[in-house]
Amino acid sequence: SQQGEEDPQALSIQEGENATMNCSYKTSINNLQWYRQNSGRGLVHLILIRSNEREKHSGRLRVTLDTSKKSSSLLITASRAADTASYFCATVLNRDDKIIFGKGTRLHILP
Amino acid sequence: NAGVTQTPKFQVLKTGQSMTLQCAQDMNHEYMSWYRQDPGMGLRLIHYSVGAGITDQGEVPNGYNVSRSTTEDFPLRLLSAAPSQTSVYFCASSYSLGRGMNTEAFFGQGTRLTVV
Numbered sequence: 001s002q003q004g005e006e007d008p009q010a011l012s013i014q015e016g017e018n019a020t021m022n023c024s025y026k027t028s029i030n031n032l033q034w035y036r037q038n039s040g041r042g043l044v045h046l047i048l049i050r051s052n053e054r055e056k057h058s059g060r061l062r063v064t065l066d067t068s069k070k071s072s073s074l075l076i077t078a079s080r081a082a083d084t085a086s087y088f089c090a091t092v093l094n095r096d097d098k099i100i101f102g103k104g105t106r107l108h109i110l111p
Numbered sequence: 112n113a114g115v116t117q118t119p120k121f122q123v124l125k126t127g128q129s130m131t132l133q134c135a136q137d138m139n140h141e142y143m144s145w146y147r148q149d150p151g152m153g154l155r156l157i158h159y160s161v162g163a164g165i166t167d168q169g170e171v172p173n174g175y176n177v178s179r180s181t182t183e184d185f186p187l188r189l190l191s192a193a194p195s196q197t198s199v200y201f202c203a204s205s206y207s208l209g210r211g212m213n214t215e216a217f218f219g220q221g222t223r224l225t226v227v
Binding site: 030031033035040041042043044045048088090092095096097098099100101102103104 | 115142144146151152153154155156159161167169170201203205207210212213214215216217218219220221
């Protein structure tokens with residue numbers, strides 16, 4: 001079964017609002033990564049957070065990681081129409097080589 | 112730098128036909144992988160490789176073969192295509208600092224495969 005599970009499956013918000021997506025996982029990780037996928041395109045890496053980090057920022061993106069709850073969140077502030085996409089979390093397990101993806105959250109920014 | 116290049120972009124196969132999806136990267140990444148993406152299922156790992164001559168199975172390996180003779184190339188073979196293999200296939204590569212320390216993955220643009 002897939003390691004990461006995003007929540008919600010779909011999210012629609014007004015332009016300018018903040019968007020929050022969550023990811024829960026099952027087993028201990030080395031790092032957790034977030035990706036964006038525009039319709040019909042390949043995935044693009046957004047941010048990587050290691051298991052010993054609690055928060056990372058990149059521009060309008062803020063990622064948190066709570067290893068005790070096995071969960072992560074991605075916050076996009078001041079959303080724009082161009083943020084409309086699917087967002088995926090991916091985990092790299094300790095002592096493993098694989099990158100395992102969740103099912104994703106579809107984000108739609110309304111004008 | 113071309114990054115990760117997948118060919119072809121589109122392919123239609125008849126049930127029972129075989130074909131190879133090509134993937135090449137020019138970033139000298141050790142780790143390469145193949146995923147399939149189906150509606151509502153996210154990306155599921157088919158096979159992966161941590162270096163030339165080393166491959167391993169992912170979450171959904173049945174019906175697919177891979178080999179890794181060079182660092183750059185990681186082809187995916189469908190030996191006898193089935194309608195259940197209709198999907199979008201993505202190849203990805205990444206730099207690995209060691210076991211369990213994969214970094215960001217770079218993706219190709221995908222191959223849309225239809226099996227009729």
